[in-house]
Amino acid sequence: MREIKYRAFYDNMMFDVACINMYYGNVVLLAVNEEQEKYISTINKKAMIDCNNRLSVEISKAIIQQYTGLKDKNGTEIYEGDIVKFEDVGEEGYEYKEGFDFTNYASVEFDNGRWELNNFLDNNSGILETMNSCHEDFIAEFKSFEVIGNIYENPSLLEGRE
Incomplete structure (x- = not known):
């Protein structure tokens, strides 16, 4: 069986996707490098959120790409x-x-x-x-x-x- 997973292009960066919540219409992005960790940390600090290198954004603002299994x-x-x-x-x-x-x-x-x-x-x-x-x-x-x-x-x- 093929593994189902995604990545997302958001704000000129490619992130791994931790989860997609269709009900609320958001995607949780996961930092995969130091630059992304700093980016997410800065945004989360402004919002007074501690989310362990994760950032929730509207699905419509990210480009979601599916893994082919290949x-x-x-x-x-x-x-x-x-x-x-x-x-x-x-x-x-x-x-x-x-x-x-x-x-x-x-x-x-x-x-x-x-x-x-x-x-x-x-x-x-x-x-x-x-x-x-x-x-x-x-x-x-x-x-x-x-x-x-x-x-x-x-x-x-x-x-x-x-």
Whole structure:
């Protein structure tokens, strides 16, 4: 069974999510580094709250991203919104041309009831055929991908898309 967990982009920082309360419409962010601990501590002191490196914010003010249940070739967890780097071969009919193999980037999204890649740096991607024809084979490809950033903190990685 896949582990269900989330992270959240809030105030230009990526936080782990301790819990989501749909009834009250808030998400509890968990500090994962010293910068975030200071940020949360400052806010909580102003509100006279001691919450152990946790901060409750409105869901509408944070961008929630779900864990895919997959890891990249380095063992890094892959989340919705991550940008992955992978070796590509171009669309069918071109993969056997010498020198056509290339490195491509794309963002991970949940669409059509499944995990997909989108916003390719180069749209001439051979992975599209695998993604659309045999989704199990496509998911297996994630083991060869590498997470290099995400669309919120590193949007420039996908700039210059074709």
